[in-house]
Each structure stands twice: as C-alpha cells, then as structure tokens.
Amino acid sequence: MEKKSPLIIAAPLAGYTNLAYRRFLKKFGCDLVVSEMISDFALIYHNQETKKMTETSQDERPVALQLFGGSKESLLGGLQELQEIADYDYLDINLGCPVHKVIKNNAGSAWLDNSRKDELLDMMTELVKASKHPVTAKIRLGISKDTINVEQTCKILEKAGVEMITVHGRTRTQMYEGTSDYDYIKKAKESVKIKVIANGDINTLDKAIEVLNYTGCDGVALGRGILGNPFLITQIKKYYETGERLPLPTIEMQIEYLKEHFNLLMELKGEFHAVQEIRGISTHYLKGFSNVRDYKVRFSTIKEAKEFFKLCSLILKDEIIQRV
Helix, strand or coil: CCCCEEEEHHHHHHHHCCCCHHHHHHCCCCCCCEEEEEEHHHHHHCCCCHHHHHHCCCHCEEEEEECCCCCCHCCCCHHHHHHHHCCEEEEEECCCCHHHHHHHHCHHHHHHHHHHHHHHHHHHHHHHHHHCCCCEEEEEEEHHHHEECCHHHHHHHHCCCCCCCCEECCCCCCCCCCCCHHHHHHHHHHHHCEEEEEECCHHHHHHHHHHHHHHCCCCCECCCHHCCHHHHHHHHHHHHHHHHCEEEEEEHHHHHHHHHHHHHHHHCHHHHHHHHHHHHHHHHHHHCCCCCCHHHHHHHCCCHHHHHHHHHHHHHHCCEEEEC
C-alpha cells in the first residue's frame, strides 16, 4: 500500500528564518514555510524592523506568518496591523516558545498553563474569527513534565477552529534540552481530527520515517534538523513519493547550497549584514565531514564576500575532506 506523502514544514528558527532562508528552503520541496516569531506589540507600534519581518515573496508561497503575544487584545491588535501590511497564506500562533523574555510577557508557552485554558479558548476563537487566513498553532507538551496537557490543549485549539497544530515534543522547562517525547505527540494526534504535525529532533530520513510511522502525524516540521542540511527535505519528499532513498549530499552539494543561501542573504540584506549572518551558519553545512575544523574557524572570521567565496573554493579543492 502506497504511503501518503506527509506535509513537510520548515519550522521557524529565531535569527535564521528570514525571507532569504525561506526562499532557499522552498526549493527543496517544503509544503509550507513559517516566518520567525513576530511580536503583536511591535506591529501595533509600527516597528520598522518588525515590518521587514512580515515581507514575503511569491516564490516562497504558501507561507505562514507566526504571531506571538500575551493577551487576546494585543494579539487581535497585532493581527489587524498584520492583515493591513502583509501578504501571506496562513496565520500561525506561537504557543510554544520557552524563552524567558517571551514567557514573562505571558506569551509563547505561557499560554499552556492549566490556569489559562479558558483564556486560551477565548483568545484563539476570536483570532480565528478575525483572521482572513486559516489559523494554525505551534505548541509544546505543557509547562513541565508534571503538568503535561498536550491533549487538552489540542482539543481546545480544535474547538477554537484552528486547522493544524504543530507539536514540539518537549515541555517549556526542558527548553531545548533532553529528547522529544513522541509518545505524547502520538496522543496529541489521536486526540483530535484536525492535522497534527510532529516536531523535535527530526534530523535524518530514518528519523522522519520512524516518527511518522509511530505517531501517525500528518507531517513533520523541521527546524534545527535542516539548518545546514536542507537536502533532508528532498530526501523525505522523494522517499514518500517513490520509495527511493536518496544518499546524503556530497561536500560539493553542500558548498553549492551554502553559496546559494549566502547569495540570497546578500540580495535581501546587502553584503555587510549577509557576511555577519553567514559566519555562524556556514559551520552547519560542514557537519558530518572530517578535516573541516580549520574551515569552520575561518568562516567565523570572514569580513567580506570575496573571503567567503575563496573559502568555498578551497574546500572544493581539498581532497582530504570526507563524509564521516
């Protein structure tokens, strides 16, 4: 029996998932790309940097813009501004961010507190009514291992009219430590009729297959697992379309992907800012290869584009680099 192709979603990563990165990932076969978190108050107060975060392009569609905030009133206000200035396909509400500066404003995974379940239902219901686009949500398992309430949260979101839920398999207190708990993601999927997407620690084709088979989810959301490893999207897509297992990318392929990523960043931000950003990204493209430590260090200190491209050329000529 032929397996139904799962949805493959590029999950947002703060500091990475800008317009250039989303356009880049789309070429590998993503069904949906999601923006970095966008603050409701920053939209209300017309912050110019935040306005730039709402920019989209036709070659990344469909795209979801992810909104976060700590109250129904501020989220509705942010949504009103967003709908006036942005062109997008889905509204994604962040109910999962575990970072303290987000939590202290009652946003992100602070919404998962059991004491806020009625407030959560009211807020999400009103957002669904106000949104011109389908609404999705990103959640975690709960606040802590002692207060896991992911099934209840999913039922609340379904009742509110949310069309799809992405479940990250950790609690808020775990942050990004430990491992994802797919047992709870499986329970989340079984608790509702709407689409549920598995997220967390999916960084290989085999892991994606394992998680999809076990949880029964409708797709996977890939974040850190595709940073420097965008070909994983194509591997998953190809496997479910034809059954073929594409091999891991060569160093030549990885350098081409890195260069394309950098060129899109330069197009978006100009050389100076693109160079600053690619310093920390470059090393991710060298993961899984031996004899690259020196190149990682050198990438982290580049000052201009020509240094970047020179390093790329040197790597391609280096015959001792091998996949581990």
